[in-house]
Amino acid sequence: MVEHGNRKVVLLADSALFLTAMLWGSGFGTTNWLLKFMSPLWLLSVRFLLSTGLLGLIFRSRLSLLSRKDVFLGCLLGSLLASTFVAHIFGLLFTTPGKQSFIAGSNVVMVPFLYALFYRKMPSLIATAGAFLTTAGLLVMAFTPGMSFNFGDALSLLLALGCALHVLFVGNLSRKMDPIALTVVQIASACIILTALAVFIEPVPSFKAVPAKAWMGILYVALFVTVIPFLIQTVAQRYSPEIHAAVLLSLESPSGYVFAYLIGEEIVNFQVILGGMIVFAGVVLTELETFITKKFNHFFHDHA
Structure with missing residues (x-):
């Protein structure tokens, strides 16, 4: 059931999450x-140092809107973010970008179960069906005969x-505190953790x-894959239900495949197209939830 805001606000927030997925996919x-030019942890450290600098320069004054508890929770969120990026960057050393993007996209089917555990209630059946349909499409796109799991x-x-x-945590916290200030804190705390790991684990690279061209690439991921999409995600999830967010952000996977194809690291075939169509169906079903739910509510109200 769509609980946050009216239909227009939810659709606008969902559109913003779609843009976020496209940016992340790249x-x-x-x-x-x-990774050809810099070691994994130092690449993450430099990326987040640039991102933190940009966010701090623009939104430093927003930090006064947070209480000490808010800052603590934002730091915990940043710790989770740092952990996911460590898994992301080291995973890329052993698998392909396209394969990782699809495995990472399986998070969409985890969200309904985690939502039920976290909030002690089941999410909408329509949204959950959309999540499962989206996951099925991702599996179709990713599957290859004799696929190994490394x-x-x-x-x-x-x-x-x-x-x-x-x-789940961004959705919860963004409704309790200023979402832009939350973004600054989570990116900054993730930066501290990633930089500390880089200093203690990897030798300092020759910058x-x-x-x-690599510095231009790092600037791109700092601005267009970190600062802008994380700001959009945190603000949008203030208004978009968690399952909607999970389904739309899972579009990071097919967009990641498309970008990998464009730079010559993946191929596109009928299987990929079929899976993409199933993913699209899952997204449409999820987005129709608001309208379907409203029609059912009117139907039962009129026949009560």
Whole structure:
């Protein structure tokens, strides 16, 4: 059942989440390419240092809107975010960007169960059906005969769980505090954790040896795959139900596949197209929830 805002607000928020998924999807192939120039943790550290600097420069004054409890919860969210990015970056060392994007997309089917556990109530049957249909489409797109499951895929599965938890916690926290300030805190705290891990685990890279094109790529993932989409997600989830958010953000997977294809790291065939059509059906079903629910409510009200 759609509980947050009216239909127009929910649809606007869902449209914003769709844009977020597209931006995140572009990050799989780009990040995989950037690993040729910088080690995993240092790549994440530099990316989040740039993101934190941009957010702090623009939204520093918003931090005064948060209480100490809000900051603490934002830091916990940032810790979860850092964990998912560690699974993401190291997973890419052992699997392909397209494969990881689909495994990570399985988070969409985890959200209804985690939602039920977290809120002690079942989500809408229509939205849940949309989540399962979307997951089925992702599986169709990802499956290959004799597919093996390696260490990188296991890390990608942890990434999926982290993404599912992140959707739930962002939805919950964004309705309790200023979403923009929350974004600043979660990105900054994730930055601290990732930088500390980089310092203690990996040798400091020769930044001068990194070519200009790679720095442009890092700036791209900092701005268009981190700052902008995380701001949009946190604000949009204030108004969009969790299952809607999970389904729409799962479009990161097919968009990740498309971007990987465009840079020559994946191929497109009938299986991918069929899976994409099923995913689209799942998204449409989820988006129709508001209208279907309203019609049923009117029907039962008129026949009561």
